Amino acid sequence: MRSRPVYGELTPRPGSGHLFVADGEGAEAILDLFQKAGAQASSLLEKSHIIYMPGPNGTDFGARLEALGAAQYHRSPSFASAQSRLKKVLADAHMGLQIYLAGTEGLMGQAQRDVIEAGLPHEAVQTEHRGSTVRRVQCVHCKGITENVRTDPIKCSHCGLHLFVRDHYSRRLAAFQGVNIDAEDPGQVPAAVERFK
Amino acid sequence: MGMEFNKETFRKDFTFKNSAKAIKRFPFPFYEDSYMYSVNMEPHVPGPKGSVFEPMFDVDEHYVAEMQDRAMVLAEDPLRCQSLPHMTLAGWDLLELIMESKARDYPEWFELHKDGHNWHWINRPLGIDQKFTFLDESTLPYGPMEYITRQSQGDFTLQDQRDDNLWIEAGMVTTQADWSLDFDIGMSFHEWHAPVPRAHELGVFDRALKFLLKLQHGAPVRRFNWTLTVDPLLDTSPENYPKWGPMRADISPENVGERMYLRVELQTLHRLPRSNAIAFPIRCYLIRFDDLVTVPKWGRRLHRVLRDIPEDLATYKGFLRNRDSLVKWLSQYDDGAPTSTGWMAD
Numbered sequence: 024m025r026s027r028p029v030y031g032e033l034t035p036r037p038g039s040g041h042l043f044v045a046d047g048e049g050a051e052a053i054l055d056l057f058q059k060a061g062a063q064a065s066s067l068l069e070k071s072h073i074i075y076m077p078g079p080n081g082t083d084f085g086a087r088l089e090a091l092g093a094a095q096y097h098r099s100p101s102f103a104s105a106q107s108r109l110k111k112v113l114a115d116a117h118m119g120l121q122i123y124l125a126g127t128e129g130l131m132g133q134a135q136r137d138v139i140e141a142g143l144p145h146e147a148v149q150t151e152h153r154g155s156t157v158r159r160v161q162c163v164h165c166k167g168i169t170e171n172v173r174t175d176p177i178k179c180s181h182c183g184l185h186l187f188v189r190d191h192y193s194r195r196l197a198a199f200q201g202v203n204i205d206a207e208d209p210g211q212v213p214a215a216v217e218r219f220k
Numbered sequence: 221m222g223m224e225f226n227k228e229t230f231r232k233d234f235t236f237k238n239s240a241k242a243i244k245r246f247p248f249p250f251y252e253d254s255y256m257y258s259v260n261m262e263p264h265v266p267g268p269k270g271s272v273f274e275p276m277f278d279v280d281e282h283y284v285a286e287m288q289d290r291a292m293v294l295a296e297d298p299l300r301c302q303s304l305p306h307m308t309l310a311g312w313d314l315l316e317l318i319m320e321s322k323a324r325d326y327p328e329w330f331e332l333h334k335d336g337h338n339w340h341w342i343n344r345p346l347g348i349d350q351k352f353t354f355l356d357e358s359t360l361p362y363g364p365m366e367y368i369t370r371q372s373q374g375d376f377t378l379q380d381q382r383d384d385n386l387w388i389e390a391g392m393v394t395t396q397a398d399w400s401l402d403f404d405i406g407m408s409f410h411e412w413h414a415p416v417p418r419a420h421e422l423g424v425f426d427r428a429l430k431f432l433l434k435l436q437h438g439a440p441v442r443r444f445n446w447t448l449t450v451d452p453l454l455d456t457s458p459e460n461y462p463k464w465g466p467m468r469a470d471i472s473p474e475n476v477g478e479r480m481y482l483r484v485e486l487q488t489l490h491r492l493p494r495s496n497a498i499a500f501p502i503r504c505y506l507i508r509f510d511d512l513v514t515v516p517k518w519g520r521r522l523h524r525v526l527r528d529i530p531e532d533l534a535t536y537k538g539f540l541r542n543r544d545s546l547v548k549w550l551s552q553y554d555d556g557a558p559t560s561t562g563w564m565a566d
Contacts, residue, residue, distance in 0.1 A: 026407060026414035163400050163458045166299075184462065191415050195406035202458055206465025207541070 024190035030152040035060040039119030041071040044134045047078015048154030049126025050088050068093050074105050079171040080155045102133055113141035125151045129159040132197030156219045160188055161198040168198055174215035176204045185212045225284040236452035243511050247272045248563045249444035249484045253524040257419040259428050264440040264488045275325035284345055286373045293394040293455050299402045301366050303390035310378045311365030313492035314499050318368045343371055374503030388412050395454040395504045397447045417532045437491040445485040447537045452506045471542045476549035477510035515565045519553030
């Protein structure tokens with residue numbers, strides 16, 4: 024599906040500062056990046072700010088990230104709790120800030136949205152998908168977002184409709200689209216299958 | 221040449237009806253006896269007198285009722301009209317294009333008087349008399365795009381052009397064939413077309429984008445799209461799918477002629493002068509199957525198109541579950557005679 028973003032691999036780049044936002048297994052993409060940086064790693068760390076939260080599957084590599092010794096390290100219990108800090112950092116950003124996002128699609132999508140809203144150039148952002156493939160899904164009917172969706176169909180956590188999870192993805196909403204699966208034949212809901220882990 | 225505007229509804233009791241004149245000028249979209257996606261764009265130049273191509277923006281007998289329906293949709297869901305902050309200038313461009321076109325093409329209904337930036341707009345069918353300052357939002361009751369598209373049949377989207385791409389960043393969308401402006405706003409050309417089957421592989425969107433990036437001011441183009449709808453419901457939105465989806469289960473061989481409608485979109489594309497954005501009006505025309513088959517060529521051709529269309533397209537357009545009933549009903553009107561090329565009635 025052409026509306027889905029394409030993710031890459033984090034690579035150290037020269038910059039005036041380095042902001043990392045990651046969840047779950049995304050921590051390992053950051054650890055790998057510093058490995059790649061070799062002799063440059065320590066000067067990079069002096070200008071690095073890492074914001075990390077556990078993944079939706081519970082994976083928590085916070086201790087290993089903290090041990091890197093970045094200038095700033097912050098662990099949040101969730102993206103929602105990290106968001107005000109992220110927005111402040113983006114608002115204070117200087118020219119040349121490099122941004123590295125790693126982990127689940129939901130985390131990267133939401134962080135990227137804040138980056139775009141802050142008016143930073145998209146060329147400054149790198150992404151790497153690691154870990155869980157659970158989805159953020161927007162119910163097209165009630166507009167509510169259901170987090171960490173594992174199955175298809177799902178029940179909307181807001182209005183309760185049974186939703187088919189499309190591959191159509193909105194970067195603005197950082198969410199996939201959910202459409203009522205039994206609209207034409209109310210009550211005929213197929214069994215949920217685990218599609219995202 | 222006064223025209224009576226129909227008193228009719230596009231919901232609940234569905235009193236929408238095409239007059240004999242409206243049936244005769246219906247924009248039947250199939251050029252030949254089969255259908256596949258293509259770029260199929262041609263210059264939007266004035267067509268034959270009385271046709272839907274004669275004016276820049278066709279105003280027909282459904283005008284007043286369609287605008288009333290739009291107001292109801294917007295009252296229920298204001299998210300059907302959105303404009304990202306940088307799109308306001310494109311909204312003014314669109315307002316100017318529509319006002320100038322309508323005042324020129326229908327002087328008995330619309331007037332536009334300009335004294336510098338002091339404009340005076342008269343819309344007689346809707347009883348509107350508005351003095352305002354062009355490019356000053358505070359002088360209109362809505363933003364410029366919303367103001368003028370509450371007075372214009374069809375959906376409208378505005379595309380910003382940058383980075384060699386088009387970005388759908390404003391729109392008035394209340395008569396849509398099952399897509400959500402609220403979900404798609406902000407997407408690039410390939411992103412918002414992502415769910416369409418086959419066309420990406422056929423290279424249709426690559427070619428269309430290349431073409432549109434070069435679209436010139438003053439040289440609009442047009443194309444058709446189509447789908448099928450049960451009952452004359454303009455608002456077949458994904459938002460309201462739980463409300464209209466069950467109607468698809470009502471179709472039986474007995475009611476096909478009365479309740480199935482061919483839904484045709486006359487899509488035009490216009491480069492806008494100040495913003496360099498592209499305006500994309502999507503004008504929806506509905507015709508009941510019973511009325512459509514009164515033109516023998518159309519009955520024959522629609523039968524062949526629906527019979528032979530690939531299953532994934534029928535699924536995407538939402539009529540696979542009823543296809544057999546539709547084809548069987550239409551087959552009564554297909555004697556196997558050859559049809560002439562082109563969409564005009566024989």
